[in-house]
Amino acid sequence: MAQDTGSGVYLGFDFSTQQIKVIAVNEDSKVLHEAAVKFDTDLPEFKTQGGAHIHDDKVTVTAPTLMWVKALDLLLDQVKTSGFDFSKVLAISGAGQQHGSVYWKTGAQNTLRQLDPVKPLHQQLQDSFSVADSPIWMDASTTTQCQQLETAVGGPMRLAEITGARGFERYTGNQIMKISQTQPDAYSKTERISLVSSFAATLFCGDYAPIDYSDGSGMNLLDIVNKSWSQECLKACGENLAEKLGEPVPSTLLWYVGKISKYFVDRYGFSPACQVVAFTGDNPASLAGLAPREGDAIVSLGTSDTVFLWLNEQKAGLEGHIFVNPIDPMDYMALVCFKNGSLTRERIQKECASGSWNTFSSCLTSTPMGNNGNIGIYFDTTEIQPLAMGTSRFNSNGEKVESFSPEVEVRAVLESQFLARRMYAELRGMSVGPQTRVLATGGASSNKAILQVLSDVFNAPVYVTDVPNSAALGGCYRAKHGVTGMNFSEVVKGHPEPVCVATPTKGSAEIYQRLSERYKALEQQM
Ligand code: ADP
Ligand code: XUL
Numbered sequence: 001m002a003q004d005t006g007s008g009v010y011l012g013f014d015f016s017t018q019q020i021k022v023i024a025v026n027e028d029s030k031v032l033h034e035a036a037v038k039f040d041t042d043l044p045e046f047k048t049q050g051g052a053h054i055h056d057d058k059v060t061v062t063a064p065t066l067m068w069v070k071a072l073d074l075l076l077d078q079v080k081t082s083g084f085d086f087s088k089v090l091a092i093s094g095a096g097q098q099h100g101s102v103y104w105k106t107g108a109q110n111t112l113r114q115l116d117p118v119k120p121l122h123q124q125l126q127d128s129f130s131v132a133d134s135p136i137w138m139d140a141s142t143t144t145q146c147q148q149l150e151t152a153v154g155g156p157m158r159l160a161e162i163t164g165a166r167g168f169e170r171y172t173g174n175q176i177m178k179i180s181q182t183q184p185d186a187y188s189k190t191e192r193i194s195l196v197s198s199f200a201a202t203l204f205c206g207d208y209a210p211i212d213y214s215d216g217s218g219m220n221l222l223d224i225v226n227k228s229w230s231q232e233c234l235k236a237c238g239e240n241l242a243e244k245l246g247e248p249v250p251s252t253l254l255w256y257v258g259k260i261s262k263y264f265v266d267r268y269g270f271s272p273a274c275q276v277v278a279f280t281g282d283n284p285a286s287l288a289g290l291a292p293r294e295g296d297a298i299v300s301l302g303t304s305d306t307v308f309l310w311l312n313e314q315k316a317g318l319e320g321h322i323f324v325n326p327i328d329p330m331d332y333m334a335l336v337c338f339k340n341g342s343l344t345r346e347r348i349q350k351e352c353a354s355g356s357w358n359t360f361s362s363c364l365t366s367t368p369m370g371n372n373g374n375i376g377i378y379f380d381t382t383e384i385q386p387l388a389m390g391t392s393r394f395n396s397n398g399e400k401v402e403s404f405s406p407e408v409e410v411r412a413v414l415e416s417q418f419l420a421r422r423m424y425a426e427l428r429g430m431s432v433g434p435q436t437r438v439l440a441t442g443g444a445s446s447n448k449a450i451l452q453v454l455s456d457v458f459n460a461p462v463y464v465t466d467v468p469n470s471a472a473l474g475g476c477y478r479a480k481h482g483v484t485g486m487n488f489s490e491v492v493k494g495h496p497e498p499v500c501v502a503t504p505t506k507g508s509a510e511i512y513q514r515l516s517e518r519y520k521a522l523e524q525q526m
Contacts (some may be wrong), residue, residue: 012475206261289474
């Protein structure tokens with residue numbers, strides 16, 4: 001293994017929807033090691049699909065908390081077996097899928113402080129959760145709670161002004177409110193509530209790690225201007241909630257989090273001096289991992305699709321989300337998220353392209369921009385904006401049709417997805433044009449044919465870096481930023497320059513301008 005022994009090493013973890021990944025980099029940002037554990041296939045005993053359990057009502061979506069713990073056991077065992085020298089690691093940080101919540105049962109803190117290095121974590125923490133199934137970002141079951149919260153603070157716009165977003169079903173405050181209402185006993189036996197990110201940091205610290213401002217912005221609970229919990233929101237969501245959440249902290253400052261726990265020192269050979277820098281959400285971590293320039297728009301094509309950008313100033317709105325910036329807490333980050341991302345593309349790939357991404361790509365290259373006027377909208381699960389579910393197909397006359405040919409279907413799913421990404425991101429402050437760099441990341445960013453459609457629909461060049469795991473890499477950079485106190489631009493000095501992989505095809509602007517108007521009208525009908 002390419003481990004360079006001379007300089008320090010930083011580890012970045014990504015606790016994402018379908019897997020946990022880790023990346024190790026050296027002082028020059030060179031990737032030394034990468035590994036991953038996939039929930040569905042490496043931990044089949046938890047019976048997840050895409051890392052989650054979709055309940056019978058179709059809107060409740062959870063993941064077994066203990067599965068994440070066991071995945072970390074497996075991942076670290078795997079990295080250790082490969083011969084990786086943990087003693088060189090100066091600092092770690094990482095990311096978690098946003099909005100998901102973990103409920104630590106009274107007494108769990110004691111267990112965390114006394115972990116036995118001979119045993120895996122999942123054996124010791126199996127009784128530490130008061131709610132066994134963590135609600136995750138794909139959950140859409142809390143519409144009632146969103147309305148209650150909005151009403152409590154004076155309406156959706158007021159909630160957006162305080163917390164950066166109107167009430168969104170997946171936002172953690174609404175999820176907590178639901179648990180406090182439907183499982184009051186479990187709620188009262190909860191001594192601490194973590195986000196997936198702070199839960200992961202907690203495992204490494206062997207004690208409760210705080211929630212950082214940036215991921216904390218995805219809860220409908222944080223006052224994103226004053227950087228403290230909003231008392232009005234806390235009160236509406238659950239009793240003694242401030243106590244259960246702990247104080248939020250800036251995303252970058254090291255001294256709030258701490259050193260790696262003795263458990264990891266004894267079991268894996270980490271240095272006792274190894275620091276843990278606050279973990280954050282996967283999208284904020286990706287912002288760090290892509291080392292963007294001002295004006296770049298980032299499109300992440302993972303389980304969810306997200307579009308996000310760095311903002312110097314923010315203005316509340318009802319669409320999309322504003323988070324505290326993970327690198328500079330005085331700045332902000334705008335984000336729009338779409339639930340029907342890779343898993344929807346994957347379904348169409350299975351049904352129309354024999355399960356092959358190559359065939360899927362050929363369908364894209366063999367069909368024209370604009371798909372001869374055919375438009376399809378595919379919401380396999382309830383979408384975030386619009387809050388709608390189901391599939392609709394329209395021909396060039398705007399008539400509803402039952403099916404498309406496989407090639408048309410493949411192009412239709414991408415065109416409508418990217419038209420929606422662009423339309424909603426523009427509402428949140430994105431402006432794209434031929435000068436904008438669109439930085440693509442996430443699983444589907446390895447597919448050039450997909451990125452060509454993205455470039456055509458956005459009418460902007462698309463870039464990728466050769467490290468597709470930007471959230472995990474962002475963990476490495478944030479770890480280094482946190483412990484060294486260097487400027488962020490210094491931290492990412494060795495970051496590989498993004499490479500342009502697609503530029504807009506001639507004529508795309510006009511075609512997609514027209515299609516965009518039609519898409520908007522059809523979406524409204526849904
Ligand atoms: P996560 O949200 O778990 O971090 P990733 O960013 O790793 O997810 O993306 C995983 C997804 O990437 C898979 O569900 C798969 O559909 C998609 N994917 C992987 N390879 C390709 C490809 N060549 N073309 C399109 N999509 C791909
Ligand atoms: C962002 C969102 C998703 C998750 C999972 O608001 O819900 O992107 O972070 O990746």
